[in-house]
Amino acid sequence: MNCCNSYPFRPVSLYTKTPTCMPLHIDVGETQADLSDVFPDGECEEEKSGDFYNTPASPITVPYCPRPPSTGSQKSPRARRQRTTSINQSSKKTSAESMIRTPHRTIYTAGRPPWYNTAGQQVEPFVIGICGGSASGKTTVAAKIIEYLGVPWVTLLSMDSFYKVLNEKQHEQSARNEYNFDHPDAFDFELLRETLERLKEGRKVEVPIYNFLTHSRETRTKTMYGANVIIFEGILTFYNQEVLNLLDMKIFVDTDPDVRLARRLRRDISQRGRDLEGVLKQYTSMVQPSFNHYIAPLMAHADIIVPRGGENEVAIQLIVQHVHRQLQLRGFKLREELAQTQNYVGEPRPNTVRLLPTSPQVRGLHTFIRNKDTPRDEFIFYSKRLIRLVIEYTLSLMNFTERTVETPQGVSYKGKRMGTNKICGVSILRAGETMEQAFSDVCKDIRIGKILIQTNFNTGEPELFYLRLPKDIKDYKVILMDATVATGAAAMMAIRVLLDHDVAESNILIVSLLMAESGVHSIAYAFPEVQIVTTAIDPEINDKFYVLPGIGNFGDRYFGTEPSDEC
Amino acid sequence: MGSSDIQIVTNVDYSNLESISKNIKLLPGNDQIKELQTILRDKNTTRNDFKFYADRLIRLVIEESLNQLPFTDCKVVTPTGATYHGLKYRSGNCGVSIVRSGEAMEQGLRDCCRSIRIGKILVESDVDTHEARVVYARFPEDIAKRQVLLMYPIMSTGNTVTQAVKVLKEHGVKEDCIILSNLFCTPAAVQIVTDSFPKMKILTSEVHPVAPNHFGQKYFGTD
Numbered sequence: 192m193n194c195c196n197s198y199p200f201r202p203v204s205l206y207t208k209t210p211t212c213m214p215l216h217i218d219v220g221e222t223q224a225d226l227s228d229v230f231p232d233g234e235c236e237e238e239k240s241g242d243f244y245n246t247p248a249s250p251i252t253v254p255y256c257p258r259p260p261s262t263g264s265q266k267s268p269r270a271r272r273q274r275t276t277s278i279n280q281s282s283k284k285t286s287a288e289s290m291i292r293t294p295h296r297t298i299y300t301a302g303r304p305p306w307y308n309t310a311g312q313q314v315e316p317f318v319i320g321i322c323g324g325s326a327s328g329k330t331t332v333a334a335k336i337i338e339y340l341g342v343p344w345v346t347l348l349s350m351d352s353f354y355k356v357l358n359e360k361q362h363e364q365s366a367r368n369e370y371n372f373d374h375p376d377a378f379d380f381e382l383l384r385e386t387l388e389r390l391k392e393g394r395k396v397e398v399p400i401y402n403f404l405t406h407s408r409e410t411r412t413k414t415m416y417g418a419n420v421i422i423f424e425g426i427l428t429f430y431n432q433e434v435l436n437l438l439d440m441k442i443f444v445d446t447d448p449d450v451r452l453a454r455r456l457r458r459d460i461s462q463r464g465r466d467l468e469g470v471l472k473q474y475t476s477m478v479q480p481s482f483n484h485y486i487a488p489l490m491a492h493a494d495i496i497v498p499r500g501g502e503n504e505v506a507i508q509l510i511v512q513h514v515h516r517q518l519q520l521r522g523f524k525l526r527e528e529l530a531q532t533q534n535y536v537g538e539p540r541p542n543t544v545r546l547l548p549t550s551p552q553v554r555g556l557h558t559f560i561r562n563k564d565t566p567r568d569e570f571i572f573y574s575k576r577l578i579r580l581v582i583e584y585t586l587s588l589m590n591f592t593e594r595t596v597e598t599p600q601g602v603s604y605k606g607k608r609m610g611t612n613k614i615c616g617v618s619i620l621r622a623g624e625t626m627e628q629a630f631s632d633v634c635k636d637i638r639i640g641k642i643l644i645q646t647n648f649n650t651g652e653p654e655l656f657y658l659r660l661p662k663d664i665k666d667y668k669v670i671l672m673d674a675t676v677a678t679g680a681a682a683m684m685a686i687r688v689l690l691d692h693d694v695a696e697s698n699i700l701i702v703s704l705l706m707a708e709s710g711v712h713s714i715a716y717a718f719p720e721v722q723i724v725t726t727a728i729d730p731e732i733n734d735k736f737y738v739l740p741g742i743g744n745f746g747d748r749y750f751g752t753e754p755s756d757e758c
Numbered sequence: 759m760g761s762s763d764i765q766i767v768t769n770v771d772y773s774n775l776e777s778i779s780k781n782i783k784l785l786p787g788n789d790q791i792k793e794l795q796t797i798l799r800d801k802n803t804t805r806n807d808f809k810f811y812a813d814r815l816i817r818l819v820i821e822e823s824l825n826q827l828p829f830t831d832c833k834v835v836t837p838t839g840a841t842y843h844g845l846k847y848r849s850g851n852c853g854v855s856i857v858r859s860g861e862a863m864e865q866g867l868r869d870c871c872r873s874i875r876i877g878k879i880l881v882e883s884d885v886d887t888h889e890a891r892v893v894y895a896r897f898p899e900d901i902a903k904r905q906v907l908l909m910y911p912i913m914s915t916g917n918t919v920t921q922a923v924k925v926l927k928e929h930g931v932k933e934d935c936i937i938l939s940n941l942f943c944t945p946a947a948v949q950i951v952t953d954s955f956p957k958m959k960i961l962t963s964e965v966h967p968v969a970p971n972h973f974g975q976k977y978f979g980t981d
Contacts, residue, residue: 548786550825551845558844562834576821576870583818587790596800599972606796607789633814733838743837 307393307687315391316346317517318437319510321424322489323444324482325373326454328500329424332444335501336422339511346390346418350425352398353383357406365406368473373426373481380431387437390421395692416658416691419518426481429489439517442510443493446500448479540728541715547584547726553577557727560704561742570748574674577704577726578629585670585702585724586633589614615667617660619644619685622674622746626702630670640664642688644681646736653681658688665693671701674745676725677738679710686718696720704745705729707738781956782948785822785963791815795942795963799970808976815941815963816866816911823907823939823961824870827851848905852898856881856910856922859974863909863939877901879925881918890917892925902930908938913962914969916947923955933957942969 319336323329330349337345354377357365364370371377382399389396397412429435429443452474459470490496497506547553559565559573590610598604616630620643631637640660644653661667669689676682682701689699697720706725709732714723731739747753785791794815797803803811824847832846853867854860857880864876877897881890898904906926910919919938926936934957943962947969951960975981 550822551827551829551847552821552825554845555829555847558832558834558842558846561836561842561844563837564835572872579817580821583790583814584788587788589790591789591793594796596796597802598799598968598970599801600968600970602968604796604799604968606799607792608796609789609793635810737838739838740836740840740842741838748837 307683316393316418316421317439317514318387318391318421318423319440319442319514320428320435320438321422321442321444322428322486322493323426323446323500324448324451324486325426325478326451326458327444327446328502329426329444331501332442332497332507333422333424335507336510336514339507340420340514345420345422346415348387348390348398348415348421348423350378350383350423350428352401352413353379353386354401354406355379356408362406368469369476371477371481373478373485375427375430375485378427380434384431384433384437387421387423387434390415390418391437393691420514426486427489429492430485435492440510440513441492441494443490443496444500445490445496445498448482538712541712541719541723543715543719543722544711544728545584545588545722545724546728547581547724549727553580553726556580561740563743567748567751574625574704574745574749575629578626579632581702581704581724581726582626582629582633585700586614588700588722588724589668611668613667614670615640615661615664616670616672617642617664617685617689619671619673619681620657621750623672625674625745625749626672630672638667642685644684646681653684655684655688660689660692664689665695667694668698669694669700671699673701673703674705674749675738675742676701676703676706676710676714677732677736678707679713680736682710682714683717686714686721690718700724705738705742707732710738781958782952782960782962783826784965785819785961787963791818791963794818798941798973805976805979812862812911812941812973812977813866816863817869819939819941819961819963820863820866820870820907823937826937826959826961827905827907850903851905851907852877852901853907853909854879854897854901854922854926856908856918857894858978859911860909862974862977863911867907867909875904879922881921883917890921892921895925895929897926897929901926902932904931904935906931906936908936910938911941912969912971912973913940913943913947913951914971915944916950919947919951920954923951923958934959937961941973942966944969 321329321333323332333347337347354372357370361370365372386396386398395414395416398415400409400411400413401407402409423438428438429441435441455474455478456467456470459465460467495506495510497503497510501507556573556577560570560577565573586609591607592610593605594608595603595605614634615638616627616634617640618624618627620641624641627639630639638661641658642655642660643657644655646652647654671682671685671689673682673685682703686696686699686701690696696718699718699720700722701714702724704725705727706723706729708728708730711723711725711728714721729738729741733739737743742748744753794811797807797811798815827847829845829847832844834842834844836842851871852875853864853871854877855864857878861878867874867876875898878895879892880894882893883890908919908922908926910922913919923933923936923938927933933955936955937959938951938961940960940962942964943960944967945965948960948962948965951958972981
């Protein structure tokens with residue numbers, strides 16, 4: 192959850208996928224220490240962030256969730272900056288695993304592979320529901336599943352976020368330990384269903400942050416986006432039929448009532464400074480009856496019942512195996528498929544393509560930047576000129592309205608002004624970043640978001656690593672920038688991300704210096720309303736997914752990170 | 759593009775431009791360029807905005823002017839090992855700005871051609887006769903052998919440009935080696951200049967009966 196804003200990008204020269212082939216137990220002792228902290232008070236988690244390696248944002252979204260009912264000494268979550276980052280960092284384990292450091296280079300493995308097919312349609316994430324009584328070990332089970340799954344892009348959603356806002360009377364009851372937090376009425380099932388539905392559609396959601404001191408929702412929310420697996424845990428996750436229908440796998444954690452009471456006593460008394468009487472009163476008058484009335488019968492809905500909770504390694508391994516199989520069935524080999532798609536041959540160029548008029552200057556600039564012997568100094572200079580031209584051209588595609596102005600010469604002049612000032616840029620790192628400067632040179636105070644997509648070295652597939660977008664991006668015309676588009680796989684991923692953030696398809700323009708014919712057709716096929724702007728379209732793509740004749744690796748040439756044999 | 763065909767895209771009809779000369783060319787227009795022109799003409803535009811948008815328009819006009827320079831075809835090998843059929847501009851170009859407003863366009867040229875040589879001409883109008891006369895000129899030594907990009911943003915009578923071109927010709931520059939880069943000009947000025955120098959190329963962004971004569975004042979802040 193922390194420190195995603197401070198990591199530096201390191202030189203990346205090799206990517207591997209396969210987090211599964213890495214040791215899952217990097218440090219068992221540490222893992223256990225983590226698990227004993229499954230009820231964090233927020234602060235300790237934050238401090239631990241100092242131990243994080245400087246990794247890119249970890250793809251696992253585990254929301255900050257203070258534990259509920261026992262109020263007592265609960266601290267209010269420390270005020271944190273409202274962020275619109277969609278990927279968060281919280282599991283130390285995964286962060287460490289997502290990066291391998293060798294003496295020569297650093298390898299990141301935490302990218303998110305495509306979650307949509309060549310038509311741009313997406314696969315639903317796999318939703319696991321975990322139900323069970325209070326202190327039965329649901330969080331431990333969830334944490335172990337995340338750990339053993341070894342898959343990036345897991346989102347943990349807790350029912351605790353959906354407690355209803357208490358009125359004054361209920362507030363007083365709760366102070367006297369008389370408000371029943373274990374009753375179905377304590378939850379806002381409507382909001383819960385909406386949130387889970389949107390998450391399942393792959394949309395960005397704002398999850399409320401419940402403050403157990405004031406029993407109200409904080410003004411800020413937690414942004415969740417981009418899950419391949421969603422784990423939804425809570426005491427009544429199977430209670431609402433509509434919510435139940437959204438779950439792909441239902442797990443009930445069945446732990447002996449004595450064990451649960453013992454855990455609860457220890458947690459509330461030693462960690463939260465509450466007295467024995469209060470805890471027992473709450474337990475016998477509310478927690479236990481609620482369990483018997485509402486929670487225990489839910490066991491009938493479960494696909495799997497896990498006795499003894501988190502200690503049950505066999506059950507968890509079985510669950511993980513099943514989820515893995517399901518995920519494999521859903522996976523996409525996008526880029527390969529895109530590169531092989533030759534259907535476009537003979538097809539007319541899509542009408543969403545806007546090609547910068549090929550003037551002698553444009554060809555002259557291409558000659559410089561395509562030449563392999565061009566020194567970097569010149570490469571940068573001429574790229575910048577070409578970028579400026581394509582950005583100016585892109586702006587001319589916006590909507591303009593007629594406007595008559597008064598001139599100092601005393602005559603009126605019939606001209607035009609841009610219809611909107613809600614334009615923002617989003618660059619696809621790394622090569623797209625080179626276009627940002629030109630964009631801010633022509634648009635004052637422009638907002639620029641970033642999306643990091645890198646190609647997985649083993650699979651050749653694009654993977655999403657990081658994104659940071661303007662908050663109200665759905666209201667903007669979005670100019671998506673990438674220097675080159677070959678198969679269109681990265682561009683499609685970026686467009687998919689924007690759509691998931693509620694940007695209208697017709698408000699997106701993808702701008703690049705060079706595209707391959709097949710990439711243009713793939714994008715236009717998947718997203719027919721996205722406008723495609725470029726300065727040249729090349730006919731072919733080679734087996735390394737480079738455009739032919741092409742520019743080579745634009746980012747490497749611009750930033751000077753070519754592999755040494757090419758220098 | 760690349761040919762010297764006239765492309766008229768303003769909403770004012772100047773189809774008679776062609777009858778004036780084959781060598782006048784308008785910047786291919788679009789809404790974006792129209793917006794830049796609108797901002798520059800609007801009397802309520804702040805100086806800050808004025809300079810910002812003037813620089814953008816200048817950059818586009820300069821880029822288009824460079825399209826008028828001669829080039830030859832060439833082949834290069836790309837990093838993927840494939841061949842790209844491109845083109846190469848000949849060396850031996852230079853810029854000449856007419857002081858003062860022409861200097862506003864120097865930076866735009868510098869941004870496109872980092873080490874290009876730039877000469878200057880100072881033309882003043884006689885207070886009594888309103889006749890333009892050259893009071894200062896400094897050129898690269900071998901200007902006679904070069905293609906010259908003459909920069910002057912506003913042309914309302916054409917007198918200044920006429921004087922400047924005369925000086926260039928006195929220094930041995932061939933008339934067909936001169937390209938005039940201009941932002942706004944009047945039909946009258948186009949007529950006068952092309953009558954005097956039929957072989958000179960002219961590139962402008964707009965031909966309009968009223969020229970925004972406040973350009974230099976507002977750009978340099980001496981209004």
